[in-house]
Amino acid sequence: MGRNSVFVVLLLMIFSGCKTGKFVFQDNEFERLKQAEVLENISANNSNIKNVFFRRSSIKMDSEKGIQTFRSNIFIYPDSFIRVSVLAPMGIELARISFEDNRIRILDRMNRVVIYSNYNEVYNKFGAHLNFDMLQNILLDRAFSYHLSKGISLEDYHFSIDENQYFLSSMKERQYQKLVSKRQFEDVVYQRIWIDPSLFLMRRTKLALSEKSINLDIKYGEYIKQDIVGYFPESIKIVGNDEQQNQVTVTISHSNIRFNDDNGISFKIPNKYEKIYR
DSSP: OOHHHHHHHHTTOOOOOOOSSEEOOOOOOOOOOOHHHHHHHHHHTTTTOSOEEEEEEEEEEEETTEEEEEEEEEEEETTTEEEEEEEOTTSOEEEEEEEOSSOEEEEETTTTEEEEEOHHHHHHHHSOOOOHHHHHHHHTTOOOOTTGGGTOOGGGSEEEEETTEEEEESSOHHHHHHHHHTTOOTTOEEEEEEEOTTTOOEEEEEEEEGGGTEEEEEEEOOEEEETTTEEEESEEEEEEEOTTOOEEEEEEEEEEEEESOSOOOOOOOOTTSEEEEO
16 A cells, blocks of 8 residues: 555544444434433433444445455544554555544555654545544544534534434525525535434534535444443445545444453554654
């Protein structure tokens, strides 16, 4: 895997799941709570997680260039780091990535280098203002505001019911379409979030980045019962496009998950590795 190829993996490590007792969502009537009550229930989810270790995950990427499959392990220490080990089919580690609050470090095993980067490079390559908090929230299936860095939280989002789920949006659909029609959408990001009314987990979120004409649709699959944390998504499917409107579909699944186990993924830099700063 070349140095640029490593960054393809950066957006693919955002998913979780396991297998024991599935939860099948029912589209039945439910008690309509107020926005503040829904957000309070969302905040209570996963509050007892110390760390999460996703093992033996499979990542399948389907694009016009063909189908690529990656294996990986992902270790999350909330509010501290996300570490990803990218594996070849035979189990050989190709790269180890550490996402932290203000930097990204990559151990490129194939080229024997350590790359020091940041989230600005992710934006330059993919057109998305990703940061550590966003990656963490998606991995842990926590509803988040893309605009939080601008002081706009989910409390400021529009609240309604859609498809028998709680629905949050950064602006109203009519307002967004008006901006698009008048081409007054420079640096406008339109986010929509669907929340399951039974589990208060994010079942889907869609992002439209108008400045670069990029769209991202993240859907969570069935949910699995866990003793420590309740339910967790079994899989995630992402459909997105780049600035040239080439579509990419990423499907993630896992066969093993551990909670509150400190035996995760370390990040030690070999002395002989070349250091590259970007």
